[in-house]
């Protein structure tokens with residue numbers, strides 16, 4: 001289902017939801033070695049698993065420190 005992709009893959013920033021070229025985003029995955037859902041940087045974009053992308057905005061990078069991948073309880 002990525003037929004809309006043209007020359008490059010596009011992903012949405014998990015914080016601001018804007019779309020960016022994948023190469024302009026930082027990719028994070030949930031670390032397998034940790035029991036918690038800690039996100040680790042995947043700078044080479046080669047790690048398996050669900051990827052979380054963040055754009056280069058300072059605001060998004062900052063908020064991403066508090067970003068939690070889906071948990072069982074709802075936020076708030």
Ligand SMILES: [Zn+2]
Nearest residue numbers: 013016055060
């Ligand atoms: Zn963003």
